[in-house]
């Protein structure tokens with residue numbers, strides 16, 4: 293991983309240390325005063341007093357920075373890439389997933405430890421075009437573009453065009469890695485020569501291969517995203533569909549066709565929510581996470597790692613020991629029952645999680661917790677495009693929770709089943725599920741970000757999601 297060694301003059305280092313100390317003090321004060329988690333205030337303050345701080349700190353990373361952006365999968369992909377880099381013995385600087393705007397990224401560099409060799413930053417798709425100029429990453433990973441946070445970005449095309457603008461601003465020698473299975477994203481990027489990644493489900497993997505091998509791939513309401521050709525506006529035809537709007541597509545109107553990426557993960561088998569086996573770079577990878585969406589996260593992380601110079605077999609063996617981040621398929625023990633927590637935030641990702649929950653025989657009760665606090669976006673109308681029709685076919689007790697638990701209950705009722713319990717209080721919702729879950733069963737908790745924070749705080753009395761993602 294050769295990279296230009298930055299100059300280290302003592303004066304800017306001393307100034308940066310001073311600025312960082314002021315920022316950290318502000319963070320401690322805000323936590324003390326219970327103003328917030330203390331994650332982004334320091335960054336906002338540092339930005340105010342020293343706008344060049346972030347660029348200087350990034351320039352000091354010997355191996356440069358990697359940015360991960362896109363609608364879904366940012367946190368897990370970035371986390372997987374960090375695991376691979378750490379297994380190579382590198383100290384990695386990182387921001388927390390909830391702090392992926394400018395202030396949160398700055399906050400990641402306030403730690404007094406300054407020995408990080410490489411940065412892996414998860415950045416919000418809206419903030420990316422401006423931040424990319426400061427960060428000047430060595431490599432940019434773009435995961436996908438789904439309909440998400442309706443109140444911020446109404447159209448996927450708007451998001452794709454922001455990502456395109458950001459990609460155009462990459463330094464000339466930087467590498468662009470993107471999801472070749474996302475026809476919309478790929479059409480926006482293809483003339484920039486990105487390195488693509490794809491996922492293919494083998495026929496006996498047990499994966500839901502709607503439309504595989506046929507032209508008329510059926511679509512569910514859950515996948516109701518615009519699927520028209522960027523060039524001519526005609527409808528796209530899918531010949532392979534893995535999840536939501538992802539797969540291989542072509543346009544009969546103008547002849548445009550998507551491509552299969554240079555890095556391909558073949559899903560060999562899946563075992564419900566807990567694990568899947570992938571073939572990738574001629575190696576077998578047993579991933580301790582189920583779901584097609586995690587196959588995409590894994591192939592994106594491996595593609596980035598290999599492009600950074602890491603041997604494929606080393607990247608893959610690092611991923612076999614991967615521990616999921618908070619709320620991304622995390623397991624906890626509560627009331628002698630195993631809880632499995634999965635974040636949901638839009639129809640595409642939620643559909644993938646629901647399919648995995650429905651194929652896992654251990655699931656003995658389900659909590660769906662939808663909240664509408666700032667971290668989630670106030671608009672929860674996406675639940676009406678989400679495939680709860682499949683979830684309600686599970687013969688397991690169903691609990692609706694979160695600050696929008698009542699709306700969730702109405703949605704589940706229209707999907708075909710009135711939930712057994714509706715309970716806005718997070719602890720009460722989880723307790724209702726564990727009580728009705730068989731002793732050897734598993735409680736699947738599907739929640740939005742804020743709902744998950746509430747549940748986790750109630751369960752372990754600890755609102756801080758993790759310490760590992762801070763600068764190490």
Ligand SMILES: [Zn+2]
Pocket residue numbers: 521522523524525526543544545546547548
């Ligand atoms: Zn066309």
